[in-house]
Amino acid sequence: MLKEKMSFREGYRGRTIYKIFSFVFFAVLTVAMIIPIWKVLVDSFNNMTTYGITLFPEKPSVAAYKMIFTQSSLLQPFLISIYTTVAGTAVGLLLCTTGAFVLKEKELPGRRLLSFFLLFTMIFEGGIVPSFLVMKQLKMLNTYWAIILPLAMNVYNLILMRNFFENIPESLFESAELDGASPIRVFISIVLPLSAAALASIGLFYAVSFWSNYTSFALYISDASMHNFQIKLRTLILDENALAAAGSLGISSKSVQNAAIIVAILPFAFLYPFLQKYFVTGINMGAVKE
Amino acid sequence: MTQMPAIKPNPHYRKSALRDRMWKYRYHYLLFIPVLVVTFLFYYLPIGGIRFSFFRYTPFSPPSWVGWANFERLLFQRPAFWTAFNNTLILSLSNLALSMICSVVLSLLLNEVSTRWVKRSLQTVVYLPHFLSWVVVAAIFTIILAPGNNPATSGLINAYLLKWGIVQKPIYFLADSKWWTPVYLFISRWKETGWGTVIFLATLTSISPDLYEAAQIDGAGRWRQMLNVTLPALANTFVVVLILNLSKVMNLFESVLVLQNARVERATEVIQTYVYHTALTAQSAEYGYPTAVGLFRSLISSVLVISCNFASKKINGRGIL
Numbered sequence: 001m002l003k004e005k006m007s008f009r010e011g012y013r014g015r016t017i018y019k020i021f022s023f024v025f026f027a028v029l030t031v032a033m034i035i036p037i038w039k040v041l042v043d044s045f046n047n048m049t050t051y052g053i054t055l056f057p058e059k060p061s062v063a064a065y066k067m068i069f070t071q072s073s074l075l076q077p078f079l080i081s082i083y084t085t086v087a088g089t090a091v092g093l094l095l096c097t098t099g100a101f102v103l104k105e106k107e108l109p110g111r112r113l114l115s116f117f118l119l120f121t122m123i124f125e126g127g128i129v130p131s132f133l134v135m136k137q138l139k140m141l142n143t144y145w146a147i148i149l150p151l152a153m154n155v156y157n158l159i160l161m162r163n164f165f166e167n168i169p170e171s172l173f174e175s176a177e178l179d180g181a182s183p184i185r186v187f188i189s190i191v192l193p194l195s196a197a198a199l200a201s202i203g204l205f206y207a208v209s210f211w212s213n214y215t216s217f218a219l220y221i222s223d224a225s226m227h228n229f230q231i232k233l234r235t236l237i238l239d240e241n242a243l244a245a246a247g248s249l250g251i252s253s254k255s256v257q258n259a260a261i262i263v264a265i266l267p268f269a270f271l272y273p274f275l276q277k278y279f280v281t282g283i284n285m286g287a288v289k290e
Numbered sequence: 291m292t293q294m295p296a297i298k299p300n301p302h303y304r305k306s307a308l309r310d311r312m313w314k315y316r317y318h319y320l321l322f323i324p325v326l327v328v329t330f331l332f333y334y335l336p337i338g339g340i341r342f343s344f345f346r347y348t349p350f351s352p353p354s355w356v357g358w359a360n361f362e363r364l365l366f367q368r369p370a371f372w373t374a375f376n377n378t379l380i381l382s383l384s385n386l387a388l389s390m391i392c393s394v395v396l397s398l399l400l401n402e403v404s405t406r407w408v409k410r411s412l413q414t415v416v417y418l419p420h421f422l423s424w425v426v427v428a429a430i431f432t433i434i435l436a437p438g439n440n441p442a443t444s445g446l447i448n449a450y451l452l453k454w455g456i457v458q459k460p461i462y463f464l465a466d467s468k469w470w471t472p473v474y475l476f477i478s479r480w481k482e483t484g485w486g487t488v489i490f491l492a493t494l495t496s497i498s499p500d501l502y503e504a505a506q507i508d509g510a511g512r513w514r515q516m517l518n519v520t521l522p523a524l525a526n527t528f529v530v531v532l533i534l535n536l537s538k539v540m541n542l543f544e545s546v547l548v549l550q551n552a553r554v555e556r557a558t559e560v561i562q563t564y565v566y567h568t569a570l571t572a573q574s575a576e577y578g579y580p581t582a583v584g585l586f587r588s589l590i591s592s593v594l595v596i597s598c599n600f601a602s603k604k605i606n607g608r609g610i611l
Contacts, residue, residue, distance in 0.1 A: 014511075014512075015512075018402075018512075022399060022402065022403070025399065026399075026403075026412055029412075029415075029416070030412070030415055032480070033415050033416060033418065033419065033480070033484075034415065035446070036430050036431065036434050036446075036480075037418075037430065039433075039434060039446050040430055040433060040434075043433075050442045050443050051442070052438075052440075052441045052442040052443065052444060052446075052449040053441060053446065053449045053450065053453065094324070095324055095325050095328060098321045098322065098324060098325060099322060099325040101318075101321060102318045102319075102321055102322040102325075105315065105318055107311070107315075108315050108318055109308055109311050109312050109315065110312075114322065114326075117326070117329065118325070118329060119611050121329060121333040121334075122595070122611055123592050123595050123596060123611070124337065124588060124591075124592045125333065125336065125337070125588055125591075126333075126335075126336025126337040126338070126339050126340055126584075126588070127336065127340070127565065127581065127584030127585060127587065127588050128562065128565050128566055128569065128580070128584055129339070129342070129565060129569045129577050129580045129581045129584055130335075130336035130337070130338075130339025130340055130342065130581060130584070131332070131336040131339070132569065132570065132577075133336075133339050133342065133577060134331070134332070134335045134336050134339055138331065149328055149331070149332060150328075150332040150333075152328070153325065153328040153329055153332060153333070158325075182317055183315075183317040183318055183321070184317050184320075184321065187321070208421060211423070212422075212423030212424070212425070212426075213423075214423065214424065214425045214544060214547075214548065215543065215544050215547070218547075218566075219566070219570065230423055230425040230426075231425075233425055233426070233429055234425050234428070234429065234548060237428075237429045237432050237433070238551070257429070257433065258433065260429075261426055261429050261430060261433075264423065264425070264426045264429075265422060265426060268421050268422070272414075272418070272421065275421055276413075276414065276417055279421075279488075280488055
């Protein structure tokens with residue numbers, strides 16, 4: 001009896017120690033995750049030339065943001081980012097829904113061949129230089145086609161979409177076919193409206209990849225006036241002289257660097273609740289079926 | 291009435307049936323054309339471009355055939371290639387090992403958090419950096435880790451190190467080849483560990499509570515429950531994730547590219563950045579040799595993907611492709 005009580009006690013103490021450990025661990029982790037972003041956010045509102053250990057704004061000012069959204073050399077890359085993200089997501093969803101709609105058709109003659117045609121690109125690729133040379137031959141260097149088209153054709157997203165389409169009850173298609181609807185009609189008025197969740201989820205995959213795109217711009221766009229915000233941000237961070245204009249306006253170039261980071265995060269700060277939900281959905285969609 | 295096609299076997303039966311079936315799906319083929327064209331242009335044409343690995347080819351001169359010379363160069367004459375090759379393996383594999391360990395440990399700890407809203411908030415916090423681009427993450431850490439002569443001019447980390455007297459001179463975290471690799475690995479974990487737990491947490495929540503109950507009845511404490519119920523349930527997912535990531539070992543590119551700088555370029559160059567630099571940014575840019583390097587990488591990558599796919603089918607019953 002006594003022994004039992006003791007062991008219960010010990011278990012209880014073990015549990016308490018674990019709880020304290022867990023609390024400390026997650027507290028440290030949360031600080032480590034948040035501090036870097038917090039520091040950048042604070043300094044972006046802080047119009048000072050040196051920062052060091054400031055964790056709250058001392059000279060609050062939105063001058064840096066004003067500069068980003070008024071100076072055309074900073075505003076234009078931002079607009080280009082928005083443009084390529086919207087256009088890229090639209091083209092990406094178009095390619096991946098049409099492709100998925102075709103590949104979900106189990107009886108389609110040549111289905112395996114078409115699937116393999118796409119899957120092979122995940123096994124073997126030409127590489128950076130041949131891709132660059134192809135862009136050059138297609139006269140797509142320094143055009144947004146080079147940014148949008150290759151990224152829009154994403155086999156992984158297409159397969160996720162197909163998995164989703166395969167879960168739509170077959171009876172819906174059959175009744176539409178009996179009514180004499182063409183496949184294109186079925187696609188537009190049955191498949192797409194039923195796939196809102198998948199469209200949102202894969203649309204967000206695309207939006208994140210286009211907004212974050214750095215490499216395609218670095219490879220295919222040499223014209224600086226066509227660069228997106230990611231490229232601009234990296235230039236600003238590497239070379240403070242790129243911000244000579246800030247000094248003459250009485251704005252700390254460091255605060256502009258920080259503000260540029262926040263602006264690059266901004267769209268996703270708004271979307272984050274959806275991102276989290278739909279990205280998890282997307283991952284599970286991939287895990288559920290072959 | 292001499293012919294009775296319904297009874298006589300038609301020799302062309304199969305063929306015409308195929309044609310009928312294809313005709314039935316004509317709109318489907320039509321819808322597939324854009325996908326075919328884009329895939330062909332941007333994935334298959336570059337595969338054809340591999341032929342340039344057998345040419346001498348620069349931006350200023352037309353390609354001329356040189357046989358295996360580019361491959362001889364990369365294998366025997368360019369130590370920079372082998373440095374890049376080793377760096378790729380070292381960075382990728384240590385990153386993979388750390389990511390597996392950190393994600394599993396974090397998901398086990400998260401799974402033990404019993405208050406729902408606390409767990410939700412913690413997930414929100416640790417998932418966040420996954421959605422930031424590598425450029426943004428690199429920019430944040432370039433600023434946080436910046437060196438300076440006194441606390442006021444340094445980034446946050448060096449400022450504290452100097453202020454507390456832990457170091458006398460600032461540490462050049464990203465501009466010192468000794469520090470670059472551990473810092474890179476840390477930043478990768480900061481960005482991706484949280485997201486890595488998603489799939490493990492999904493597995494953990496799918497474990498039947500009956501198993502834990504049965505273990506409790508058998509007198510297992512929390513520690514034994516974790517050892518005998520939780521970990522075996524995670525094993526399968528662990529192997530799947532490991533295989534999936536193993537197939538991507540050679541893909542290392544953007545994360546390194548945006549954290550590199552001229553002072554550590556030699557020590558941090560991986561194959562993809564080496565190709566990028568020799569082909570597009572070097573003083574004496576050329577296309578033939580880096581194509582050969584890229585082909586070397588693609589081949590290793592293909593072998594990895596195919597064997598990982600095979601392993602996944604063996605272990606898990608479904609491939610990764």
